[in-house]
Amino acid sequence: MITLKVDNRTIEANEGETILSALNRHGIHVPTLCHMEELPPTGACRMCVVEQEDTARLITACSHPVADGMVLSTHSPKVLGARRMIVELLLSSHPDDCLYCSRSGKCDLQQLAEGLGVRRRAAGEPAPSTPMDVSGPSIIRDPSKCILCGKCVRTCEEIQGVSAIDFVGRGSKATVAPAFDEGLNVSSCINCGQCIIVCPTGALSEHSYLDEVAAALADPETFVVVQHAPAVSVTLAEEFGARTGKDVDGQMVAALRRLGFDRVFDTSFTADLTIMEEASELAHRVATGGRLPMLTSCSPGWIKFVEQFYPDFMENLSTCKSPQQMMGAIIKSFFAEREGIDKRKIVSVSIMPCTAKKFECQRPEMGREYIPDVDYVLTTRELGRLLRMYGVMLPSLEPEQADNPFGERSTAGKIFGASGGVMEAAVRTAHFLLTGKEMDEPQIRPLRGLKGVKSLKARIGDLEVGAAVVSGLGNARAILDEVRGGRDDLHFIEVMTCPGGCIAGGGQPLGADLSAIRARMKALYKIDRSEPIRTSHSNTSVKRLYEEFLGEPLGHKSHELLHTHYGKREVMT
Amino acid sequence: MPTEEVTNAEEIEQILADHAGRSRDDLIPILQEIQDTCGYLSREAVTSVGRYLNLPASKIYGVATFYNQFRFEPLGRYHIQVCRGTACHVKGSAGVMDMVINEIGVQPGQTSRDRLFSLEVVACMGACGLAPVICVNGEFHAKMTPRKLAQLVAEIRQKESSNAE
Structure with missing residues (x-):
């Protein structure tokens, strides 16, 4: 058993676990977008950064192992500023149509923006609407809402063993799509919808017959x-x-x-x-x-x-x-x-x-x-x-x-x-x-x-x-x-x-x-x-x-x- | 490089057989060899590679689209490469690019429906003294201007239509 000092409280942690897992057990909430229970961390979204006080460095709680005597802050001005900037940058290429979004009210990105007090567009233009993939009988893809966290890709590959979708392209042009950018209806998608469950935004939703x-x-x-x-x-x-x-x-x-x-x-x-x-x-x-x-x-x-x-x-x-x-x-x-x-x-x-x-x-x-x-x-x-x-x-x-x-x-x-x-x-x-x-x-x-x-x-x-x-x-x-x-x-x-x-x-x-x-x-x-x-x-x-x-x-x-x-x-x- | 759409099933099989280790480390060399032989990566090629290396098609497509070098449509009979390197950029290659797109009606990576033209963007052809430069089927065309480009495309079209008659 090792001890950490977090926000001036001393908590106990198990050797080898991540900072995030120790914090969660002690009821300290750190926001995440790409983290998945039971799968190894990727550290892709950087939302879970905490400040290591002796070095003043920001480290990702999801992928960083605990060390004895660590002194961490989960809500220092530096941490909150970094998280807020991450959300602002994610929003910089995101559509501004929350009112019409299938995920409105249940969207992790929306909740983070609200929680961090993002009240105006800090950068960029709202993403132009890209065609949605409505070809599938079960699942609709709206790539313009995707923040590339990779959870759908990992679920499809690592949990379901299907790999119907993956990252396509590179850098600012990267998207998540089936092979050859084709519709889900002709892909190997099995329509299970586990990707919808893990999606933090409205990029994936069910094909509604309401x-x-x-x-x-x-x-x-x-x-x-x-x-x-x-x-x-x-x-x-x-x-x-x-x-x-x-x-x-x-x-x-x-x-x-x-x-x-x-x-x-x-x-x-x-x-x-x-x-x-x-x-x-x-x-x-x-x-x-x-x-x-x-x-x-x-x-x-x-x-x-x-x-x-x-x-x-x-x-x-x-x-x-x-x-x-x-x-x-x-x-x-x-x-x-x-x-x-x-x-x-x-x-x-x-x-x-x-x-x-x-x-x-x-x-x-x-x-x-x-x-x-x-x-x-x-x-x-x-x-x-x-x-x-x-x-x-x-x-x-x-x-x-x-x-x-x-x-x-x-x-x-x-x-x-x-x-x-x-x-x-x-x-x-x-x-x-x-x-x-x-x-x-x-x-x-x-x-x-x-x-x-x-x-x-x-x-x-x-x-x-x-x-x-x-x-x-x-x-x-x-x-x-x-x-x-x-x-x-x-x-x-x-x-x-x-x-x-x-x-x-x-x-x-x-x-x-x-x-x-x-x-x-x-x-x-x-x-x-x-x-x-x-x-x-x-x-x-x-x-x-x-x-x-x-x-x-x-x-x-x-x-x-x-x-x-x-x-x-x-x-x- | 063949320019027509070809399935090349046997050649693909041969390329795969040359990589007998079936290791996913061979993915990019295999894709490169297939593109050298077939001119592009077809759906059939991607699925064959996937079966051989036990990789999903979506993953192969993901890897291949990460790099600029792979294309997914067969080459046109005239394959146009536009240089977008630094020297060409300074000399106005962005305008040349727009001109080419306008003249032949396809985006980079695409092939026109009549299979006459295909377009590719390259970073530098090492011919900076000729900037802005384009290359058609291996032949360099120096110091491109809108007029020269229009003339070049018109000549190709004329030649093709007289051939057809």
């Missing part, structure tokens, strides 16, 4: 159905300033009705349905010598990743559609028929923690007769915006129940929202299908938590099952490479594109750190603990859907509506 949804809600001729994903109810409250980890499921349902949706369904219902299909598929593969390890297919960024980078694993992907697309397919078939509504009049909307879902719903596999099963996907953030626009104040609403028959869910479907949840739900049901008995303890600890790679060896009946759970596609790459290299102890691998799963999805409220994501995860597991129906196969509405319509898991109707096949995808990788 106007289309608002128009559908206002049109008396359409029947507008909405589904909401498991991970949305535990984060939506953050859009209204609530503490992290608050579940507002019932209030959200009430709010969606106030917006004018004709039916409100819960995607966790089709998560339960996914488990029935996927567990049966796994059992079938094991029994018939099918391709193993089976890989989950709920996460659309991951699907595109396999299509581009690992086409040899296409056969390993479960043929199950994602819960969103299963719900969409059922809404525009069974539901439309039962209610006697022309499916062309149904507008199917889903609220997702995800930007890749916007891409998924536009895939040609995801509809029939040129009618998409899901028409529009809104992120959690967009739902927050829609509610504010319509004046629906979520915190003041009385909770309501989702509509039948697709509003019932087990907690197994709900925990899909956290990395490991799909596997836990699948193991619970597989145990029942193979042994005829419920597990004594449904909670499976090794599958929980925010670690990027988790594994489980379990004995289910006569079967020794090897399972792995990974989140963040850099981790997926590593495990697929192991399987390619001959690793053969795995039967089933759950992969979530975003680190931590959907609770940390690219469509979730901004500004969440690791502790916020942990709180979101705990909220899901609290629901699992506190409700009686904890397995997908005990969802009575799922059972009834099989009796009335689908027949049996992997049956003819299931294959037609709930399963699909993907193919190799040619993009510039």
Whole structure:
């Protein structure tokens, strides 16, 4: 243990850590723009400078290791002057259109300028507007807002292992762009939106479909159905300033009705349905010598990743559609028929923690007769915006129940929202299908938590099952490479594109750190603990859907509506 | 240097095979050799190099755009290099540059749609006594003026159209 003197206070620090990490632990806030938790520092933005008093030098707290007896000032006139100048210089080539910016109010640069008292343009002209890249179904790039901090590039490369974007050009002409400056739609971008989450400005944002949804809600001729994903109810409250980890499921349902949706369904219902299909598929593969390890297919960024980078694993992907697309397919078939509504009049909307879902719903596999099963996907953030626009104040609403028959869910479907949840739900049901008995303890600890790679060896009946759970596609790459290299102890691998799963999805409220994501995860597991129906196969509405319509898991109707096949995808990788 | 768009798949394969170590340290020499052979770095070339060195296309494009020497469009039949070195600058090469852009209608690094002209900016050709100087397909043109430049471009156009007939 070593000691530092910071702003005339003595603090303790661990050998080898950075100044920033020591300061943060002691509640001393130093602003950063390029710093990323869990990745090595680059020291690119210089926002985190502190003054070393004996030398009067400015050093970057993010990249400088602590030393015993260091005397630092975090807000001397020199430090504040330097930070202010950095912001002024960043703003010198930045547009002055904060009023119209998608990031306004959530922008790190705006907040720094405000906090440091920048009240006028110190240098330069507002950047001329450059063309935005609106080619992608999920993500919009506005290069004129980019401050070249590099966080999107690092996320795409070091966390997701995708590298769809990189720095292009040099010096004042440098930008961040895909190869050959092409649109994101033809790049290897998997639409995960993690770049939006880390972007400090409005340079990256989601492709919004709010106007289309608002128009559908206002049109008396359409029947507008909405589904909401498991991970949305535990984060939506953050859009209204609530503490992290608050579940507002019932209030959200009430709010969606106030917006004018004709039916409100819960995607966790089709998560339960996914488990029935996927567990049966796994059992079938094991029994018939099918391709193993089976890989989950709920996460659309991951699907595109396999299509581009690992086409040899296409056969390993479960043929199950994602819960969103299963719900969409059922809404525009069974539901439309039962209610006697022309499916062309149904507008199917889903609220997702995800930007890749916007891409998924536009895939040609995801509809029939040129009618998409899901028409529009809104992120959690967009739902927050829609509610504010319509004046629906979520915190003041009385909770309501989702509509039948697709509003019932087990907690197994709900925990899909956290990395490991799909596997836990699948193991619970597989145990029942193979042994005829419920597990004594449904909670499976090794599958929980925010670690990027988790594994489980379990004995289910006569079967020794090897399972792995990974989140963040850099981790997926590593495990697929192991399987390619001959690793053969795995039967089933759950992969979530975003680190931590959907609770940390690219469509979730901004500004969440690791502790916020942990709180979101705990909220899901609290629901699992506190409700009686904890397995997908005990969802009575799922059972009834099989009796009335689908027949049996992997049956003819299931294959037609709930399963699909993907193919190799040619993009510039 | 070939001037037409060529895919040169075999030549690219040969260049890659000559760098058998597959080390990313070889990236820039490989790109240089490909540009020497093909005249530019095509999308196909970048993806082949990426597969060979296990590097993403975005990273290769990022590295290549960092340097002025790489181009991403095939050369025109007449490749114009405009010197923007110090002596040429003093003698008015900025004006020459604008003139060339106006006359042939392309920006530096680009090739005209009819593949007749391509334009490149170079830092110094070592011909400072001839400033401002331009170079067309290896042939130097000294002490450029707007009139001389217009005449040069007109002559090329005329020659090409009479060839076409």
